[in-house]
Amino acid sequence: MSADEAKLTGPDLAAGVDVGDVTDGALLAGHAHGMRVLLARRGTDVFAIGATCTHYGGPLAEGLLVDDTVRCPWHHACFSLRTGEALHAPALNPVPCFAVEQRDGKLFVAGERPASRPAAPDSAPDSVVIVGAGAAGNVAAETLRREGYAGRVTLVGAEESVPYDRPNLSKDYLAGSAPEAWIPLRSPEYYAEKGIELVLGVAVDRVDPAARQVTLANGTTLGYGALLLATGADPVRLTMRGSDLPHVHYLRTLADSRAVIAKCAQAKRAVVVGASFIGLEVAGSLRARGIEVTVVAPETVPLGRVLGDAIGGAIRKLHEEHGVVFRLGTKLVGIDAAEVTLADGEKLAADLVVLGIGVRPVTALAAASGLAIDRGVVVDEYLRTSAVHVFAAGDIARWPYARTGERIRVEHWVVAERQGHVAALNILGRRKAFDAVPFFWSVHYDVTISYVGHADQWDRIDVSGDVSARDCAVAFRRGEATLAIATIGRDRASLEAETAMERGDEAALREIVP
Numbered sequence: 451m452s453a454d455e456a457k458l459t460g461p462d463l464a465a466g467v468d469v470g471d472v473t474d475g476a477l478l479a480g481h482a483h484g485m486r487v488l489l490a491r492r493g494t495d496v497f498a499i500g501a502t503c504t505h506y507g508g509p510l511a512e513g514l515l516v517d518d519t520v521r522c523p524w525h526h527a528c529f530s531l532r533t534g535e536a537l538h539a540p541a542l543n544p545v546p547c548f549a550v551e552q553r554d555g556k557l558f559v560a561g562e563r564p565a566s567r568p569a570a571p572d573s574a575p576d577s578v579v580i581v582g583a584g585a586a587g588n589v590a591a592e593t594l595r596r597e598g599y600a601g602r603v604t605l606v607g608a609e610e611s612v613p614y615d616r617p618n619l620s621k622d623y624l625a626g627s628a629p630e631a632w633i634p635l636r637s638p639e640y641y642a643e644k645g646i647e648l649v650l651g652v653a654v655d656r657v658d659p660a661a662r663q664v665t666l667a668n669g670t671t672l673g674y675g676a677l678l679l680a681t682g683a684d685p686v687r688l689t690m691r692g693s694d695l696p697h698v699h700y701l702r703t704l705a706d707s708r709a710v711i712a713k714c715a716q717a718k719r720a721v722v723v724g725a726s727f728i729g730l731e732v733a734g735s736l737r738a739r740g741i742e743v744t745v746v747a748p749e750t751v752p753l754g755r756v757l758g759d760a761i762g763g764a765i766r767k768l769h770e771e772h773g774v775v776f777r778l779g780t781k782l783v784g785i786d787a788a789e790v791t792l793a794d795g796e797k798l799a800a801d802l803v804v805l806g807i808g809v810r811p812v813t814a815l816a817a818a819s820g821l822a823i824d825r826g827v828v829v830d831e832y833l834r835t836s837a838v839h840v841f842a843a844g845d846i847a848r849w850p851y852a853r854t855g856e857r858i859r860v861e862h863w864v865v866a867e868r869q870g871h872v873a874a875l876n877i878l879g880r881r882k883a884f885d886a887v888p889f890f891w892s893v894h895y896d897v898t899i900s901y902v903g904h905a906d907q908w909d910r911i912d913v914s915g916d917v918s919a920r921d922c923a924v925a926f927r928r929g930e931a932t933l934a935i936a937t938i939g940r941d942r943a944s945l946e947a948e949t950a951m952e953r954g955d956e957a958a959l960r961e962i963v964p
């Protein structure tokens with residue numbers, strides 16, 4: 451018996467369950483054919499799909515049924531009940547989909563259904579070049595092929611690696627609990643099989659929208675029918691005494707994370723500069739490696755600007771329980787080989803310094819190409835830039851957010867992937883507006899913060915539950931509008947908030963957080 455089979459629980463759905471056991475709108479988890487399977491009814495239709503999310507293995511049975519889809523409770527991937535297809539990132543692969551037979555008052559999960567093949571698009575450019583082999587670029591390339599596009603697809607990336615799981619760089623991978631084999635999103639063979647040309651380790655230096663051509667740093671030119679810019683963000687660099695010393699690191703790329711891990715073998719005391727998501731995740735991962743950690747940041751409450759004082763205070767306490775020391779309301783003024791100096795003159799021993807003081811969107815290429823820039827690359831709801839046939843997605847894109855009418859830019863993994871998907875659809879002429887509600891998550895030890903919506907500024911925070919017990923939903927409100935909801939330990943509420951925001955259902959949001 452395989453390890454997976456040993457974990458199979460619930461009814462054997464291949465052997466049949468009573469029709470009445472599967473009620474409309476409910477999910478029934480069991481197993482069939484050696485796999486975990488989920489049964490769901492929508493009206494008279496009954497569906498059976500694999501019950502394990504293809505992102506990180508989340509339990510879909512604890513997710514939310516929305517129309518004929520199910521959403522994963524962990525990071526909000528969405529699967530079609532009809533086909534098993536992964537409709538929304540962060541899942542890239544479908545779950546298996548099974549035929550369901552009904553006889554003698556029982557439902558039986560029969561064999562696996564073959565995946566359906568999309569028809570080739572009617573109108574499509576002869577070739578697509580994607581600049582940036584990260585979250586958005588990768589999903590765009592995959593989507594083009596999944597939608598039946600047969601033209602040339604070239605994915606150009608400045609990094610040496612195939613697209614990889616960037617959020618993991620500060621979490622399990624850095625903590626030593628995820629092997630490097632988990633980090634690539636796909637193998638090189640995957641891209642070869644899909645006919646996606648990978649050009650890695652070389653940056654695009656120039657875009658000429660009039661000639662529909664890009665020039666790479668090695669002098670190669672590539673013509674395009676459509677171009678997607680997905681160049682991501684770069685860490686803000688610190689320039690002060692000692693900031694170029696070899697024990698001073700940033701964390702954006704796989705190479706950065708590998709370099710920090712290499713230093714961890716010798717390091718005993720680290721200073722993490724910045725109490726942002728990345729800074730705090732790094733602090734937690736270094737603690738998991740037994741390194742003493744002090745976090746230095748100018749703000750008085752970690753994450754307070756994004757999540758407010760209540761959650762920020764609880765996250766600070768969580769880190770302190772794990773031995774992290776904070777020096778807040780101050781900043782670094784100098785770095786030496788074995789210590790750092792703070793603004794008040796205090797010196798902290800440090801043989802490793804990690805700087806996590808924010809990122810800036812990489813817009814220089816777009817700006818030099820004459821595209822409209824406004825604290826990011828300006829795009830419309832179809833993710834089109836100001837130049838024809840040029841799209842932008844991910845951390846660089848500032849798009850019109852339908853819920854507030856404001857143009858926003860966010861730095862979230864799932865948003866970048868979903869924008870890559872929508873940009874690819876629009877390259878194929880589908881006219882699909884990007885209307886997803888932003889979602890991100892952040893992990894601190896065994897505590898995950900989930901956040902849906904977008905709130906740059908709010909005038910009120912309402913709390914449901916107990917923040918200090920890490921069981922809460924917190925609403926960020928401006929006037930009568932709920933702009934965002936952050937949850938800890940309430941995955942279902944986070945999914946419900948996401949769907950309520952999609953529907954513009956303020957009353958439902960008031961039920962989640964009165």
Ligand SMILES: Cc1cc2nc3c(=O)[nH]c(=O)nc-3n(C[C@H](O)[C@H](O)[C@H](O)COP(=O)(O)OP(=O)(O)OC[C@H]3O[C@@H](n4cnc5c(N)ncnc54)[C@H](O)[C@@H]3O)c2cc1C
Pocket residue numbers: 581582583584585586587606607608609616617618619620652653654655680681682683701702703728812815843844845846860861862863864866867889890891892893
């Ligand atoms: C350590 C870390 C942890 C994170 N954790 C989370 C998390 O928990 N949850 C969450 O929601 N978000 C998280 N994020 C943010 C998330 O990873 C980003 O929002 C996301 O990767 C953005 O995707 P993107 O495609 O826009 O850019 P990226 O994924 O950054 O990819 C852009 C790529 O373009 C390349 N590039 C840039 N310029 C050029 C050029 N001229 N030519 C060719 N290639 C170029 C870059 O080298 C890069 O590889 C994290 C980020 C980091 C760094």
Ligand code: FES
Pocket residue numbers: 503504505506507508522523524525526527540541
């Ligand atoms: S495990 Fe399902 S979305 Fe991440």
